Every structure is written in C-alpha cells, then in structure tokens.
Amino acid sequence: MTIPLSRPGTAERTGAGDTGAEDTGAGDTGAGDTGAGDRDATALLAALRRALPDGALSTGSDATGPYATDRSGSHPGGVPLAVVHATRTEHVQTALRHAHALRVPVVPRGAGTGLSGGASAGTGSVVLDLSRMNRILELRPEEQIAVVEPGVITAELDRAAGEFGLRYAPDPASAAISTVGGNIATNAGGLRCAKYGVTRDAVLGLDAVLADGTLIRTGRRTVKGVTGYDLTGLLTGSEGTLGVITAATVRLRPVPAETVTVAAYFATFAEGAEAVSALTAARVEPAMAELLDGPVLGAVDDAQGTDLRSRGGAVLLLQCDGRGAAAEADAAVRQLGGRAASVEVTGDPAEADRLLAARRLALPSLERLGRPLIEDIAVPRSQLAAAVRAIDAAADRHGVRIFTFAHAADGNLHPILVLDPSLPAVPDAAWQAAGDIFAAALRLGGTLTGEHGVGTLKRRWLGDELGPDQHALQRRLKTAFDPHGILNPGKAL
Incomplete structure (x- = not known):
C-alpha cells in the first residue's frame, strides 16, 4: 500500500536562537566567498x-538579513544578495544553473538551526531557501520507507510514521524545529543514535541538484544495494558543498514494543561518564544515554523552574527499548548500583517525556544566558571520562565557562562555551579553549565533530584531523562536483 501525503509546514523557518553575532574566527573563507560582482549580481x-x-x-536587506546567519550566530559579514524560496525541484535547478553560469555563490538553507555556521551567508551570495519544500511525498508502511522533501520538519516525519506503528529513528534534540534536509546535510546524530545509527544509516536514496543545475538520483528504495560508488553516503554530511538535496528516500523502523527510562544522578559529570563506560564494558546497549553536567542542570532549572541541580552534579538519562527493554534496564541499574547517588526507573511515557525534557531544553536554556559556541567532539567510548577531564582543564586554563552534555553511549560530547552576546567577535580565550578541546579529542582517538558538521567554525582545525593527503583528495572531490566553487563556499573544507 502506498499512502501519498501532503503535510505543508510553516512557510518561513529561519531557526530559533539566532544572535547575529559577528564571528571573525572562521579562518580562510575559500573560493567564492567574496560574492558576486555588481554586473554579475544584476544579471x-x-x-x-x-x-x-x-x-x-x-x-533587499530587510528580506535577506534574517538569512545571513544560522543558530550558531556565525556571521561572515553583510547580508545576502537575494533569497530564492524554492517550492519545486525546478526552482532549485533554475537558481543553480544561472548562478553557475555567472559564478555567484549559493548557500543552501533549511530551517537555519545549524550550529556550525554552515548556513551563514554574506554579501554577494544567494540563499537557496528549501523550507517551503516541506511535503511528505510518499509513505509506504509495508516497505518501511518514506519519500520526503528537504524542508519537512524531522518531528513531523516521525509523527506521520507513527500513524502506521513506525518511526523515523534519527532523533536530534532539535527535531521539533530542524529539517530532514538539514539533518542529511550534516549527517545529524541525536538521542537514539547509539542503537539506531546516525542520519546516514536511515537514508536510502537522494534526489540532488548539482552546481550546474543537473538533477541526479542516487541510491535506491531497497535495504541493500552496492551498484557503483556510494554517492548517497557521500552527499550525506557534505553540508551543501556537493549538491542540493531536493528529495530523500528514508528508512523507517517499527515503534518499539516497550520502552523503559532510567534517570541516574551522580556527584560529578566525570563519575557519570565512568558509569557509561562501565555500561559499555558490560555489553548493555541502551537506545539512548544522555549525560548532562551540573551547570547545564542549573541552567535548565533557572529557565524551566525545575530542581534537577539539587539532586546531583550530573544526570544520566537512559532508555532501553524493544521486547527486552525491562531486562536491559534492570541490567543497567545493576551496573549503576554503587556508582549513582540515586536512580529512578519508569515505563510510563509521560514520565519519560518529563525526564527527557531536561535534555531537549538544555540548549534553549543556555541560549538565555548568552551566545553559545557549541563544540561537538566525539571520542572512543572508553575515553569518555578522559575527555570530560580535558574539557574541565581547558575551562580552568583559559578562564571560560563551559557547560557540557553528551550523547554518552556513542562518546559524543557537546562542550558549550556561553559568550557575552554584546562582544563583536569570539574572544581569543574561547578559541584557545576550543582548540585545546579539539586537540584532546584527536589525542584520545576521536574527531572534531560527531554530528553538527564543520561549517565555518571548525575549518581551522580540519587539517589536524584529515592530514594533507586526505584533505587534498576531498578538495578534488569538491571540484569534481562543483568546478566553479559556488556551492556553499568556505564551508566544510
């Protein structure tokens, strides 16, 4: 059975929390960032x-100004030349064909909720707004797949799948406001990725428009398929630098028969991290393991009127799902015994939502305190506690405030530096602390970014992870897809 769906969302989604703060720390901006000349712009x-x-x-600046930055607050200077509000693939093709011919940079954009500056757009660029391409084109419960346009809000796809006992497994904390296309562009992770994988694991095929306006279709509608190079996997996570996604075929999964939620409170964040490593060593595989430190709990309390901070210096939120959820939750509680100060267990969905609200509200609560500079390292799970200690040391060394939460079951930490929004640029101390954190992640066998992407904010450290040979190869790939360098220039590479 094929169920065609049309679920239009809000026409304009420019993203919550944009601060408009200037960011001078992005480093070399790359080809095309100088924007269009007057003659090319007019043409x-x-x-x-x-x-x-x-x-x-x-x-006009009144219309294009809101599109200059994303949720990161990163701003390359000025405002875009124009915004194309695409509602069909043909509009994307038209915009790129003309921009390619005139060598004008194009910045693809969904909801503007990115956290690394990947959708920032300055003087002389054209923003390609995909938020109005927001239809669920097809949902096939018998095949457990859906075909969606890029502007579909992630949570709306999940709700649509839920009507058939299915769900879209990728679950970023921003699911209520971020788009599927943006999640694909950054290969977003989320709360459930420890068990179900990141966005790439849910994407079977893509429709994408190349820089010259050519439409290609990659992948397939089957679970297996190895014909040719994996262009679907390459485009997923490419941050709009190789092509513009106009449709995606994604995999759905059955809603679990049972879900059990565990909340464990610890004296310190490091102790919580050590407990997660113990769970991994004991072969306990929760669908979700979210760890929040004391300062984050305090920020949530201040914003939401809760009292989480009074219960401990960190909280670990676990969810076990499937037919063995209760047994797995029991195994987790046994491992946490003697480590946690207190443990709560519930099978009630409403109570689980209450416990998980603290995680989903963490970033909005921090945004009330200032401009967040959000880092996104990942380390081997056995090195989680060592990474926590390195983050604390960086904060002390440079005298900056760092709030940390983590997708702990897969070693993905989000150290967040909250900055004074009145500052014209990111302070040197903040960049130095970020550099120390990135260096520690690489030293521990990890990566600069687990799910948010490189954007502009992490480009200066990219070579440290890739090395010169791989970096050069990736630049050659970029040139093969985008010979004139018009697609999201100065981002990702």
Missing part, C-alpha cells in the same frame, strides 16, 4: 526574476 537577479514565479525571489 543574476534579472535572470531569476524572469525564470522564477512571483514570490519566489526576495531582495
């Missing part, structure tokens, strides 16, 4: 006005 705008329907093109 492009004339061509787009002729080719696009009424209402699809916005110009």
Whole structure:
C-alpha cells in the first residue's frame, strides 16, 4: 500500500536562537566567498526574476538579513544578495544553473538551526531557501520507507510514521524545529543514535541538484544495494558543498514494543561518564544515554523552574527499548548500583517525556544566558571520562565557562562555551579553549565533530584531523562536483 501525503509546514523557518553575532574566527573563507560582482549580481537577479514565479525571489536587506546567519550566530559579514524560496525541484535547478553560469555563490538553507555556521551567508551570495519544500511525498508502511522533501520538519516525519506503528529513528534534540534536509546535510546524530545509527544509516536514496543545475538520483528504495560508488553516503554530511538535496528516500523502523527510562544522578559529570563506560564494558546497549553536567542542570532549572541541580552534579538519562527493554534496564541499574547517588526507573511515557525534557531544553536554556559556541567532539567510548577531564582543564586554563552534555553511549560530547552576546567577535580565550578541546579529542582517538558538521567554525582545525593527503583528495572531490566553487563556499573544507 502506498499512502501519498501532503503535510505543508510553516512557510518561513529561519531557526530559533539566532544572535547575529559577528564571528571573525572562521579562518580562510575559500573560493567564492567574496560574492558576486555588481554586473554579475544584476544579471543574476534579472535572470531569476524572469525564470522564477512571483514570490519566489526576495531582495533587499530587510528580506535577506534574517538569512545571513544560522543558530550558531556565525556571521561572515553583510547580508545576502537575494533569497530564492524554492517550492519545486525546478526552482532549485533554475537558481543553480544561472548562478553557475555567472559564478555567484549559493548557500543552501533549511530551517537555519545549524550550529556550525554552515548556513551563514554574506554579501554577494544567494540563499537557496528549501523550507517551503516541506511535503511528505510518499509513505509506504509495508516497505518501511518514506519519500520526503528537504524542508519537512524531522518531528513531523516521525509523527506521520507513527500513524502506521513506525518511526523515523534519527532523533536530534532539535527535531521539533530542524529539517530532514538539514539533518542529511550534516549527517545529524541525536538521542537514539547509539542503537539506531546516525542520519546516514536511515537514508536510502537522494534526489540532488548539482552546481550546474543537473538533477541526479542516487541510491535506491531497497535495504541493500552496492551498484557503483556510494554517492548517497557521500552527499550525506557534505553540508551543501556537493549538491542540493531536493528529495530523500528514508528508512523507517517499527515503534518499539516497550520502552523503559532510567534517570541516574551522580556527584560529578566525570563519575557519570565512568558509569557509561562501565555500561559499555558490560555489553548493555541502551537506545539512548544522555549525560548532562551540573551547570547545564542549573541552567535548565533557572529557565524551566525545575530542581534537577539539587539532586546531583550530573544526570544520566537512559532508555532501553524493544521486547527486552525491562531486562536491559534492570541490567543497567545493576551496573549503576554503587556508582549513582540515586536512580529512578519508569515505563510510563509521560514520565519519560518529563525526564527527557531536561535534555531537549538544555540548549534553549543556555541560549538565555548568552551566545553559545557549541563544540561537538566525539571520542572512543572508553575515553569518555578522559575527555570530560580535558574539557574541565581547558575551562580552568583559559578562564571560560563551559557547560557540557553528551550523547554518552556513542562518546559524543557537546562542550558549550556561553559568550557575552554584546562582544563583536569570539574572544581569543574561547578559541584557545576550543582548540585545546579539539586537540584532546584527536589525542584520545576521536574527531572534531560527531554530528553538527564543520561549517565555518571548525575549518581551522580540519587539517589536524584529515592530514594533507586526505584533505587534498576531498578538495578534488569538491571540484569534481562543483568546478566553479559556488556551492556553499568556505564551508566544510
């Protein structure tokens, strides 16, 4: 049975929490970031006005200014030349074909909820807004797949699948406001990825428009398929630098028969991290393991009127699911015994939502305190506690405030530096602390970014992880897809 669906969302989604703060720390901006010259800009705008329907093109700083930055607050300077509000694949093809011919940089954008500056767009660039391409085109419960446009909100896809006893497993904390296309562009992770994988594990095929306007279809609708190179996997996580996604075929999974939630409180964040490592060593595999430190709990308390901080210096939120959920939760509680100060267990969905609300509200609560500079390291799970100690040392060394939460079951930590929003640029001490954290992640066998992407904010450290030969190869791949360097220049590489 095929169920065609049309679930339009809100037309404009520019992302919550944009601060507009200037960021001078992005380093070399790469080809194309200088934007269009006056003659090329005039020619492009004339061509787009002729080719696009009424209402699809916005110009002028009042209309384009909100599109200059994303949730990271990173700002390259100035405002975009124009915004193309695409509602069909043909609009994307038209915009890219003309921009390619005139060498004008194009910045693809979904909801603007990115945290690494990947959707920031400055003077002379054209923003390709995909938020109005927000239809669930097809949902096939018997095949457990859906076909969606890039502007579909992640939680809306999950709700639609839920009507058939299915769910979309990728579950970023921003699911209520982020788009599937943006999640694919950054290969987003989320709360359930320890058991169900990251976004790439749910993407079977893509429709993508290349820099010159060519539409390609990658992947398949089957679970298996190894014909040719894996262009679906390559485009997933490419941050809009290789092509613009206009549709995705994604895998759905059955809703678990049972879910049990565990909340364990610890005296310190490091002790919570050590407990997670013990769970991993004991072969306990929760679907979710979220760890929040004391300062994050305090920020949530202040914003939401809760009293989490009074219960301990950190909380570990576990969910076990499936037919063996209760037995696995019992095994987890046994491992936590003697480590945690207190443990709560519930099988009630409403109570579970209450416990998990602290995690989902962590970033909005921190945004009330200032501009968050959000880092996104991942380390081997056995090194989680060592990474926590390195983060604490960096904060002490450079005199900066760092709030940390983690997708602990897969070693993905989010150290967040909360900055004064009135500052014109990120302070040197903050960059130095970030550099120390990245160096520690690499030293421990980890990575600069587990799920948010490189964007502009992490480019200066990219070579430290990739090395010169791999970095050069990736630049050659970029050139093969985008010979004139117009697609999201200055991002990812």
